[in-house]
Amino acid sequence: MPTRSSPSSPSARASKLAKMDDSIDISQAVTGSEPIPSYRPDARARRYDRQLRLWASAGQRSLEAARILLIGCDATGCQALKNLVLPGIAHFTILSPRITNAQDVTTNFFLHPDSIGQPISQEATRLLKELNPAVEGAARVEDVAELIQTDPNFFLSFNIIILSNGEPDVELALADLLWEASATTGGPDVPLMCVRNTGFIGRIEIQIREHCVVDTHPETTHTLRVDEPFPALEKYARELDLEAMDSLEHSHIPWVILLVRAVSIWKEQHGGALPDENSDEEKAEFKKLLVSERSKADEENFEEALAKAFLAWNKSEVPSDTRNLLEDPSVVTVSTSSKNLHLLLHTLLKYTSTSPHLPPTSPALPDLHSSTTAYIALQNLYKAQYQEDLARFKKLLASVLEGLGLPPDAIPDEEVEGFVKNTGGVAIVKGRPLRESKEAKGLLAEAIKEQFSETFLTPLAGPMHLALLAAERFYSTHKRWPGTKELSDMAEDQREMEETVKGIVSPLVEGFEELDDGYVESITEVVRGGFGCLPNTAAFLGGILGQEVLKLITRQYQTLDNTVIVDLVKSTLDKFRF
Amino acid sequence: MPRATHTKSLLGPEVYAKVRDTRVLVVGAGGIGCELLKNLVLVGFANIEIHHLAPAHPGVSFSITISVCCPAAPLPRSPANSLTCQIDLDTIDLSNLNRQFLFRKPDISKPKALVAAATARHFNPSSGINIHARHGNVKEKENDLEWIKGFGLVMNALDNMGGVVSIVDRADARRHVNRLCQAAGVPLIESGTAGYLGQATPIIKDRTECYDCVPKEAPKSFPVCTIRATPSEPIHCIVWAKSYLFGKLFGEDDEAVDEEELDKAKAEGENAEEIDNLKKEAAAFREVRRALGEEDGPRRVFEKVFHQDIERLLSMDDMWKVPGRVKPKALDYDAVVSETFVPPPPRTPAASQPNGSASASTSAPASANGPAANGNGAAPPSNGVKATAPTQAQLKDQRELSVKENLELFVDSCRRLSARAIAHPNVLLSFDKDDDDTLDFVLATANLRATAYGIANKTRFQVKEMAGNIIPAIATTNAIIAGMIVMQAITILSSQLDKLRTTFVRSIASNPLGMAVPSPPNPACPVCRDVYVPFKVDTTKCTLGELVLEVVKGWLGEAHADEDLEWTVLEGGRILADPDFDDNHDKTLEELKIERGKMITVIDEDQVYRPVHFCICEPDPQAVKPFTLPAHPPALVPRPAKASVVETEPDEVEIVEIPKPSAPITTAGTKRPAPDDGDVSVGSDIKRKRMAVVVQDEDDDFEIL
């Protein structure tokens, strides 16, 4: 029987350390030649173990298929990319025509002193690839503006584009290209994430036409239907013989059952009506009915039921967020080119149009005080109903697909089941074109008007966004950033920036005269930052960027829509929709 | 090219000089630690000590010093400022590589702190960075008050709280660092992440809450009998496998602790007959343990644990009359091997819940951020006993094993572990979720037990999470938190303490980054409201009697002579002396096993004042007396009203899921119990709740001091 130790086992450590001196690669010595037993995770699953627990294998699959483009090879962009290479995207390309200089090396962790004089995209690609051998990396030494003209399709071949501290005109040109491409139904809708930082300030803008979230990870996914129990649940609750139970059993009836039972009895006594939510009297009466079966005062399950008594008069209905989704024209009318989520929502619309006009029952249950036996009985009731509802949903879906001439397996079962279990956990985010924000039109114009109205309290980051916008206009005019001139007269740049901000505000706000202190301070902070890279700000923004890319790719969790401003001096992050 | 120029102009020359010159200590080289080290280096911190902590493995000791000095900006390296730092043998695991970017695949199994320091240094050798990392066994002798006082700022980047579960008491690194910083008055930045959640908290003595000001959630625990005799959920079987059976076969065989635990359970009203039965069972373990290395060793363990012990339980009729209890069925070795074993009817007929919990009061461990219903992260076991073929969506370790496969895995892992135990008799085996041998053993035994009890089996993926208290971890959150830590560090060095904020990363889309003004210290805090005195002492010369008479009564009590105070002197939960107990007075501190780094706690009998802790430091070489005291005794601080005391007693204490933040109560010397007052010593920290903050933290390694 040979001794076989795994890499991190305590006893292996002693020998490993000895081996280290001989520079034997222990990871290979241990796992290299041995076949991995079938019950053991492979190396891939082990590497990604901690994140699989966050977004599950469905999310990981999306991630491992993702192709990311980074334009601009600065510290911020490379930090963001690091956060994506580590969890295992399929591919990244870095696009930059620049040659590495000494300044780059001092701020960017993914460059080496030897990189100086070499194309920066090649150098960073090489070093980033070291982080994860499973990830493919490519460098393209070309000018972005030119490439937009000569090869626009190049940009459309990616799942997400990060543009780090790009020139404002390039930013707009690329945003236009992507926005237009997504205008046609079924056309590529490539999210563009523009990041800009100066000193302790950073801003991220995200342009995407439509983003479907398949799982927002809502806090609760249960659909208990206490007020409108499905027949099996009501029957079970009514048939329980409370009097025959001993005290242990009695005090472990799940609160859901207690409520369902009370509601059922109430309805019987009140001609099918629920307790009136506007009548304190009826509510009190209902609670009295509920506790009338309590055998002693301190039964925890009855306490829980009392705390949840409001479920008896809160009518189960399609949640308003879901209702809004169902009313969306792209859901009401579907076509062969509709996305899966739209087809599923369209089916849900049909599903809820018939009695009981409710979404499918979820098999999930909340935490409750119960014995194992009672819990499982309850769980089985909900699971059975879920299966029944799922079957009904699938039938409707099949007819929808057939009606469109799509194959019956057009949507994988896994996706259908996931949706039916969690209809409240989907979301569709409708984005806005970046151009509108950059030109201070649309929502930004509205926000400016509001900010300058008498009653509005100026938020911290609204002025910061305008200051950054002014800086971009400054750049377009002078081909340099404010605060960066040799022996620059900061005051001069500051004055010009203030004039630019006034120029943005005055056409929108009648009687506008002077900028208040908040604006002046924001402009000062932006100019002081000099649009140089503070490595810590870069790392922080890289974290936020990476986080948002992960959410977009895995289509899980709510994304930031669509502008974020970070002020690390104040430790604030503000979110706007412009 | 100086990296300094831009940063310098933004920070201003004064703050920049502080950034460059301040000695900072980073505790932890995991996910946050990697990010932090990189940021610190890039921002211009030039004098960094990194300290990684891991469990002590007796018999393993290794020591090395890395110090990087820049020829351009050499830092003086005299013995006085040569840094001593201990980093334990925490090594790199494959599952670290999804976020700990200072490590590469060839680094697997190498010590973290060394690799991290080497990589960070390598990154820019011309920048004058001074990173120190020392690597050795955990004996925190050198990490005393004077040592921590040498830093201008401490950053806790510990990645783990739950971590490897052990029944062995272990001090908690976070609390230890917090206490040291409070004692020394050094600013601390505490941090942690869990999945998309994260937090960074500045802790400034007398100004903000300390780590222990907020009561922490009690460790998860289960009644003895549930674990040992009447499991009803998968987690009960896993805890049994990991915390009981594993220890019985491979861990420290501590009969006394076991007896004590059972007696306590009995005293607390658990079924007396059951307890007596469990005692018999435990006694029989010694025999199978001795035979473990023999050819039929694993089979003998199997017969005992899954057959005889279950049969014995079944013979107790009364036990199975309790409503809700389901009788187990003893496993038959040959029948399982020949696949003729008929398992008892499963109690969970359909698919079990991924997060498997039957009720709020016994819910499963950390999976708050786990995949929701729609995710397919957890493959639902079909019926608890049958193996299912992996579907495409499943990962290999999300496949459920058959009873026979579990048995084979049990036999195999037993052999592997006992071979290790024989080869390294001095190395105590302990469960480690990243140690495949131990995880295999726990997986197999938990599932076999679950089968006997008709409880749903769990996959390897699930067992790993439940047994290892695994908390999801990703690079992005670590990056954000590390950025926050550095900003707080800069704010502290700029002396702009009024601008300090506690910052949170949350998964709330509408407000993903939260901040809060730190609360002032909790007047009832048992850590930061106490009084700390540096005590430079030659422990070989100073006797306890001298300490009591000269230091406590003479020096400390002088100003209160009119109050007639009576003193109790404690160390680590044991009483060294009190007014009616002077047996130890003639012993030296060394004889009482009091060494550098420890604290002697002094409380007045009537508990009018807060405890005073004497922190044992190196003796002053010039001193004539065996000890040196500060010029003036500290002012005694009255205790607040009793009502606001932080502690709460957990209602059930038994096999504890999370390592208990405490030192053993019984030590050499006197066996007298400490007074029943939770806040007098580190030793009684056990009662305090832990981790009330939203965030636990990323898990990957076990850190301990």
Ligand SMILES: [Zn+2]
């Ligand atoms: Zn405190």
